[in-house]
Amino acid sequence: MTDTTAEETGTPEARSAGAKFLKAFALLSESRIGMIGLAIVVFWVSMAIIVDILPLQDPLAQTRGAVNMAMMSEDKTGVMHWMGTDSKGRDILSRLLHGSRIVLFWSTIATVVAYSLGMLMGVTAGYRGGWWDEIISYIGNVLLAFPQIVLLLVILSAFGPTSTFGLWLKSTLGLDKTIVSGGLIVVAITFSTAPQVARIVRGIVLDLKTRDYIAAAEVRGERPLRIMLVELLPNARGPLIVDACLRLGYVIITIALLGFLSLGLPPPDPDWGKMISEGREWGYFGLNMMLWPALAISSLVLGLNLLADGLREISLRD
């Protein structure tokens, strides 16, 4: 609502926001791979949004006698399973599309949380310097010394959903098991991702810090927090938008990977990584069940990477 009304009344700010968006789109449309990437991402995002109103089977409903069916086959009740069924007789197409919502939901949350913390860490380390920088960089170095999966395995086995801490969250606080698992995954991903973001932001801020407008803000007597959040971060956004796209792709891979390693979200909700690992137990008969989620996750990450490439291309051209 705000968008349209603002445009009609013609507030300069709103007009420029709409115009900026159109301009960015026009720029991106010059990059063919960027547009392909955008199309793939938009496809999956819209699937995640409208999946409820699509004429699909229930993703959790198990059909008796219709187990491990091949693609394009009908079960005895005459229901068509376009992508076949899994080892419990559930419709793969439906699980795949419902899975897109789960993957995109949790990966977006994890990326936003990790990014916010990482940007805060990076801008503080870069702008404040001195001890702030020493301490933040040290924390980052310690966390980045772990290969990412090792860090995730360590965090999730010490504090994961089945640890004393996870059980405490579930029993004492009475939280839902999906929320506990998802929350712990978000925390684990933040631990492994935020330091990387912080490192990039710190590098950009060290450069921006020497600009005249920062000196001007300091002379005006603005508080450091305001300088960091209002003056520095918005001006660092160019490379960060590209990086965020790539980062979201990595987070999606990580979440699916945790699902594949049975450390992810609890069953029976469809999670692409989990679907692959369920199929793996069935060897040849599970092949159909593994291939679709493998293609889905590859296409989504490919879309994000192509989009990031397109964005980088246009940002270099300016």
Next chain:
Amino acid sequence: MLQLAGKRLIQMAMIMLTVSILLFLSFEADIGNLATKILGQYSTTDQRLLWLEKNGYNEPLVYRYLQWAWNALRGDFGESLQFATPVSKLLKDHLLNTAILGGLVFGITVSISLVLGVLSGIAEGSPRDRTITIVAVVTTSIPEFASATILVAIFVFWLEWLPGTSPFTDGLTWADANQLVLPVMVLVIYNFGYYTRMTRASMAEVMTSQYVRTAILKGLPYKRVIMRHALRNALIAPFTVMILQLNYLLSGVIVTEVFFSYKGFGKLLYQAATFNDSYVIEACAMVAVFIAVFSQFVSDIGYTLLNPRIRLS
């Protein structure tokens, strides 16, 4: 130079120390939980207390940490709860297997990506360059467990050329070498893209430099310009990045080992994590961090040694 190496070594030691404290606190601070895990859910409180007393868990935390760290330094990481074998023995066997897989992958990935990176970097913007870049983006977008799935579908079930798992039940023998093909392929496919793009960027930058232009203008054969003038300078940056990337390679190795049931370091760590085998997780994480920190050290020192601008200043 020596000063730099010394400084880096101290930083390395500090990070290892911090990591060891964090690991110890996450897995062994809660001794009640530890006793339950070892003696089983149905042990009585008395049994647990007795066990804690007998194994010295009632000592202060600091004392226990020092003892654990001292033993770990001597290579004694305790005994696995799951396999009832000393952790050091498990680690030794599994690490060797991982070193074989990782070494093969690293060698192949580096050779492929150097060739492709140079080929696309010397002709920036050409159709060849664009094709290589797009292939690199596509392959780095397919995570290891997805590409493993697709490759298994093709080579194991459709063409029936290769085995779909790599358990090496008779040990590593030449007869079973075909079990290594798929894991190596999966890891190379995922990793070569990034290396290629690094090499390409570095090569493209060098090609626009003054000295390469001079060399071309003074009439040297093109091949010679590339081989003697451009390549040697262009490889410094990718070299350091490739060594730094060992960290990421190790992450990928873990996934691939789990997928193909390859008895390596990653499989061990994964089994330990799902079983909550504290001592094995601690040991594996320490080893992984050591590899990561050490490769960073090698890359730092290597960069200084290779780059004359830094070395001579």
